[in-house]
Amino acid sequence: MKDRISAYDVAEKAGVSQSTVSRVLNNYPFMKETTRKKVLTAIEELGFTRDEIARSLASKKTRTIGLILGDITNPFFSESAKVITRKAQEMDYNVILCNTNHSEENLNKYIQTLMGKRVDGIIVASADKDNQKIKELYDKGFPIILYNSIMEHDHANYIAVNNYKGAQLAVEHLYHFNHREISYIAGPSKYVTTHLRNLGFKDALDKFGLKMNEKFIYDREFSYDEVYLFAKNLLNQQSRPTSFFASSDQMALAVLDAAASEGISVPEQLSVIGFDDIDLAKNQFIGLTTITQPKEKMAMLTLEKLVSLIEEKEHVDAPIQIVLEPELISRKTTGIYKS
Amino acid sequence: MKDRISAYDVAEKAGVSQSTVSRVLNNYPFMKETTRKKVLTAIEELGFTRDEIARSLASKKTRTIGLILGDITNPFFSESAKVITRKAQEMDYNVILCNTNHSEENLNKYIQTLMGKRVDGIIVASADKDNQKIKELYDKGFPIILYNSIMEHDHANYIAVNNYKGAQLAVEHLYHFNHREISYIAGPSKYVTTHLRNLGFKDALDKFGLKMNEKFIYDREFSYDEVYLFAKNLLNQQSRPTSFFASSDQMALAVLDAAASEGISVPEQLSVIGFDDIDLAKNQFIGLTTITQPKEKMAMLTLEKLVSLIEEKEHVDAPIQIVLEPELISRKTTGIYKS
Numbered sequence: 001m002k003d004r005i006s007a008y009d010v011a012e013k014a015g016v017s018q019s020t021v022s023r024v025l026n027n028y029p030f031m032k033e034t035t036r037k038k039v040l041t042a043i044e045e046l047g048f049t050r051d052e053i054a055r056s057l058a059s060k061k062t063r064t065i066g067l068i069l070g071d072i073t074n075p076f077f078s079e080s081a082k083v084i085t086r087k088a089q090e091m092d093y094n095v096i097l098c099n100t101n102h103s104e105e106n107l108n109k110y111i112q113t114l115m116g117k118r119v120d121g122i123i124v125a126s127a128d129k130d131n132q133k134i135k136e137l138y139d140k141g142f143p144i145i146l147y148n149s150i151m152e153h154d155h156a157n158y159i160a161v162n163n164y165k166g167a168q169l170a171v172e173h174l175y176h177f178n179h180r181e182i183s184y185i186a187g188p189s190k191y192v193t194t195h196l197r198n199l200g201f202k203d204a205l206d207k208f209g210l211k212m213n214e215k216f217i218y219d220r221e222f223s224y225d226e227v228y229l230f231a232k233n234l235l236n237q238q239s240r241p242t243s244f245f246a247s248s249d250q251m252a253l254a255v256l257d258a259a260a261s262e263g264i265s266v267p268e269q270l271s272v273i274g275f276d277d278i279d280l281a282k283n284q285f286i287g288l289t290t291i292t293q294p295k296e297k298m299a300m301l302t303l304e305k306l307v308s309l310i311e312e313k314e315h316v317d318a319p320i321q322i323v324l325e326p327e328l329i330s331r332k333t334t335g336i337y338k339s
Numbered sequence: 340m341k342d343r344i345s346a347y348d349v350a351e352k353a354g355v356s357q358s359t360v361s362r363v364l365n366n367y368p369f370m371k372e373t374t375r376k377k378v379l380t381a382i383e384e385l386g387f388t389r390d391e392i393a394r395s396l397a398s399k400k401t402r403t404i405g406l407i408l409g410d411i412t413n414p415f416f417s418e419s420a421k422v423i424t425r426k427a428q429e430m431d432y433n434v435i436l437c438n439t440n441h442s443e444e445n446l447n448k449y450i451q452t453l454m455g456k457r458v459d460g461i462i463v464a465s466a467d468k469d470n471q472k473i474k475e476l477y478d479k480g481f482p483i484i485l486y487n488s489i490m491e492h493d494h495a496n497y498i499a500v501n502n503y504k505g506a507q508l509a510v511e512h513l514y515h516f517n518h519r520e521i522s523y524i525a526g527p528s529k530y531v532t533t534h535l536r537n538l539g540f541k542d543a544l545d546k547f548g549l550k551m552n553e554k555f556i557y558d559r560e561f562s563y564d565e566v567y568l569f570a571k572n573l574l575n576q577q578s579r580p581t582s583f584f585a586s587s588d589q590m591a592l593a594v595l596d597a598a599a600s601e602g603i604s605v606p607e608q609l610s611v612i613g614f615d616d617i618d619l620a621k622n623q624f625i626g627l628t629t630i631t632q633p634k635e636k637m638a639m640l641t642l643e644k645l646v647s648l649i650e651e652k653e654h655v656d657a658p659i660q661i662v663l664e665p666e667l668i669s670r671k672t673t674g675i676y677k678s
Contacts, residue, residue: 030450
């Protein structure tokens with residue numbers, strides 16, 4: 001413990017953060033000469049040598065966190081990232097963001113890169129159900145948390161919304177608005193998040209005695225252009241759906257885009273409901289009905305828990321597994337279906 | 340040069356990338372045993388020792404690029420980042436993203452962090468006019484490029500759109516649609532980008548003999564909530580503007596939000612034009628009239644030029660200074676003003 005205390009002491013005595021102490025000892029560029037001197041003086045006055053402190057710091061933290069996103073252009077992810085970086089800055093952590101474009105190969109590569117850059121912990125915001133690298137890190141006790149995703153694994157840490165229930169709320173809302181023909185932009189089941197929403201959707205249909213029309217289900221990778229074409233094509237058919245439930249607000253926007261291109265008015269002729277409650281959904285010019293994820297709360301909690309793991313305030317043998325409740329927010333894009 | 344050639348040779352002989360060679364020698368986790376063996380065998384067969392190659396690589400590149408964004412939730416930035424990361428992956432570079440939340444203090448901190456993580460080069464997507472750290476890096480010949488921003492400095496590298504002209508196009512469009520009372524969401528002049536747009540706006544007003552109404556100008560930091568309140572307040576006044584020009588599409592969305600909250604219909608009662616042409620502007624449900632930045636082209640060019648600098652294909656004493664042409668795209672949110 002002596003080493004640890006010494007580094008804290010130097011920082012405190014010099015009136016700077018520990019990372020500043022580290023920067024001085026690592027000869028970082030852009031260091032104010034006065035700051036540098038303050039740190040070196042503090043080390044001397046406390047009776048340590050420069051090398052002693054440098055060694056103690058070498059084994060320690062970088063105060064850098066990695067945050068891996070599936071698609072940086074999906075506002076749900078970018079808005080979450082903004083909350084996490086802002087909160088991290090307050091806690092004197094830097095956040096390094098990586099964008100995988102929903103490729104597992106990229107995800108694995110970025111985990112490797114982040115480990116190489118010696119981050120203290122990692123938040124993964126979209127992961128394939130059975131990703132092996134993440135499981136390896138869990139097993140090693142490395143601080144890593146899934147955001148908006150869960151993983152079936154003894155040591156898995158995750159913070160997510162109840163995706164199963166969210167999908168049920170969406171179907172329930174449309175059903176009560178008299179919709180019986182529901183198209184579902186599901187996304188691929190390989191992600192835990194979409195997998196659970198898909199189960200929730202199917203069970204809700206069963207509950208209301210509705211049949212699933214396979215032609216109304218989009219289960220390929222999320223792609224704005226492809227979802228746009230899928231919706232446009234469906235809307236051109238004689239027996240078209242009266243409503244769409246999209247597994248993300250971004251995909252709901254693609255459906256609205258397709259409806260507008262066909263001159264179909266929302267909600268008079270078509271109801272559309274999304275998932276996520278991105279900031280844009282609240283925009284009254286758009287007013288997207290959606291299932292809310294408590295994004296701000298989820299993001300803050302994820303960062304706090306990760307920092308606890310990094311600073312060893314929580315034991316890794318008691319995994320962090322938190323599931324929050326979603327809520328339906330009815331706005332302008334859904335309405336009662338009149339046959 | 341011998342060292343350099345040796346690392347290339349090992350990679351080629353083993354049929355892997357140079358970064359894989361580096362990973363093997365640095366004992367990265369998650370390395371396939373077969374890949375590891377292939378690399379070690381190649382080193383042996385070429386008559387090198389493991390240490391020789393490790394030393395040669397130690398002085399070399401990390402194949403990692405830093406990309407600093409002002410606001411990750413502004414789609415212009417996230418969409419640009421997506422293009423850059425995708426293109427970088429093709430070129431076997433990793434991209435580390437940082438989000439400054441438009442704070443110069445954070446910008447400086449992230450530059451320091453990225454240097455500490457030994458990135459090969461940096462792209463800065465929003466910078467204050469006179470940032471000293473960036474100038475220092477230019478002077479040192481470190482590979483750094485401004486994206487969507489210019490800087491008056493002998494060694495500055497930048498790729499941007501003609502922001503001055505873009506603002507003029509916007510005013511011209513509104514003027515031809517009979518608008519004489521134009522509110523302008525300008526943003527602060529401390530950024531080069533907004534500074535130039537502000538000049539373009541003022542000169543265009545002069546050109547058409549229009550007077551600038553100071554009350555119609557928003558020149559504080561970009562904040563969705565504040566722009567929303569500013570617009571809502573203006574729209575409540577007796578002598579309200581007939582149109583808004585917003586210096587970013589994101590801020591134009593805040594204006595549309597405010598108009599909808601006041602029950603003002605667009606474009607019948609109010610015209611709104613943005614800047615950037617984010618993907619959402621093209622969405623036909625929204626159809627935002629805007630000034631396009633050739634985002635895809637700008638982003639690709641920026642990455643290519645940065646890699647050229649890193650790989651020393653271009654000389655640093657001939658700075659890269661490229662200004663592309665903007666274009667007006669008229670969609671659904673602007674119309675002829677009928678008094």
